[in-house]
Amino acid sequence: MPCANGLLKPSTNYTSFVYNNCSGDTFTDSNGLSHSQTLSTLFQELVSRSYQSKFYKATVGDSLSGVSGRFHCNNALTDYQCHQCVARIPEISRTLCSKSIAGKIRLSGCYLQYETDQFSIRKAEILPRGGGAGVSKYGIDHKNCDESGEAGGIEGFVEKRDAALEALEEGVVQGREGAGGRYETEYGPFKVEAECDVDLGPCDCGECVNVAVEVVKEECPQSVNGGVFLDRCSVSFQYYYGGGGGNGGNWYPGRGNGEETGKQIAIVLGGAGALVLGFLFLLLIRSCGKKDDDC
Numbered sequence: 132m133p134c135a136n137g138l139l140k141p142s143t144n145y146t147s148f149v150y151n152n153c154s155g156d157t158f159t160d161s162n163g164l165s166h167s168q169t170l171s172t173l174f175q176e177l178v179s180r181s182y183q184s185k186f187y188k189a190t191v192g193d194s195l196s197g198v199s200g201r202f203h204c205n206n207a208l209t210d211y212q213c214h215q216c217v218a219r220i221p222e223i224s225r226t227l228c229s230k231s232i233a234g235k236i237r238l239s240g241c242y243l244q245y246e247t248d249q250f251s252i253r254k255a256e257i258l259p260r261g262g263g264a265g266v267s268k269y270g271i272d273h274k275n276c277d278e279s280g281e282a283g284g285i286e287g288f289v290e291k292r293d294a295a296l297e298a299l300e301e302g303v304v305q306g307r308e309g310a311g312g313r314y315e316t317e318y319g320p321f322k323v324e325a326e327c328d329v330d331l332g333p334c335d336c337g338e339c340v341n342v343a344v345e346v347v348k349e350e351c352p353q354s355v356n357g358g359v360f361l362d363r364c365s366v367s368f369q370y371y372y373g374g375g376g377g378n379g380g381n382w383y384p385g386r387g388n389g390e391e392t393g394k395q396i397a398i399v400l401g402g403a404g405a406l407v408l409g410f411l412f413l414l415l416i417r418s419c420g421k422k423d424d425d426c
Contacts, residue, residue: 145240200245
């Protein structure tokens, strides 16, 4: 069952930087120019395709300097937004990854990944990876665990979050993810979402999301919001202060109801103060009027 309403709405920060992973191995001086030119050609190919597609793979060059790459955009982005997002990455890559023979740059709305065809070292030795069979298969690219909240003071926080993540897994396994392999839902006080590469089959997508959920539980035990990015999928969660999404609370991070309540109290007190001053002013006028009559 498609979940069109589960797709994230495009936002103005879809080109904000999230993370980069760059190989420690670089092109040698003897072939650096050739590989650099090939990589530039690959980037041009991927950027040009981002007008028509949210996901694309390409390989350019020959057996000596071939480079393969792919990009993936958040399916909630428009074609123009996808292009704008992907088009930002080559310059970022040239700055952060320089002559790396493999790299991955992720912005909030897209990612681009490349590696040379002669790249014989396992990705597990190049990109940051974690332990466990599932994690070794997909690899941890990046994790973000927000510890600034007060999860310890929220009754049943871990149980509620884990229940929301299990609901997310169930939605993905049952094929409720929308076009582009993305699924989002609100469960209790949490908003949770998962996204898989569009060329990842339903079973592999479910397996990848399951691994990401386990990483969240292990690496972000007390985080009020956060996300885990594996090589082929990602999972994120956000706590909702005030109960549920439709109960008038606020998504963390954000201003709680206390600030708005304080503003309302200040308005009420200000109005009451004005009434009191007005009443005293009238009494003063009446008092002066009586004195004039006495005179």
